[in-house]
Amino acid sequence: MKRVLIVDDAVTVRMYHRGILEVAGYTVEEAWNGIEALEKALDASFDLYIVDVNMPKLDGYGFLRELRQQNIPQSPAIMVSTEATAKDEMAAYRAGANDYLIKPAKPLQLLTHVRLMLGEPIQ
Secondary structure: OOEEEEEOOOHHHHHHHHHHHHHOOOEEEEEOOHHHHHHHHHHOOOOEEEEOOOOOOOOHHHHHHHHHOOOOOOOOEEEEEOOOOHHHHHHHHHHOOOEEEEOOOOHHHHHHHHHHHHOOOOO
């Protein structure tokens, strides 16, 4: 079963994404900021990261930059944010994101992008 780490400071967003992903058969863990997410990523491997931009302590950009410098197996990351400009999207890719979605992501949209990043068939 594929493991996904959801990184977002909003508990409602984490619950929303968790619900969508668990129904689709994924194992989900959560982190509320980039520091907690980095600790979890260094402790156990994940197949995918779903990351918010704006978080306390360490934002999504900082988390991805730190993650990409670690000597661990690298997995794809989807940045999911309310920031909707091309500049925000480019900043996410420069930080290490593989994909970018604007909140709120609809369930089918989120699952389609998750499956693409994991190399799974799109249903």
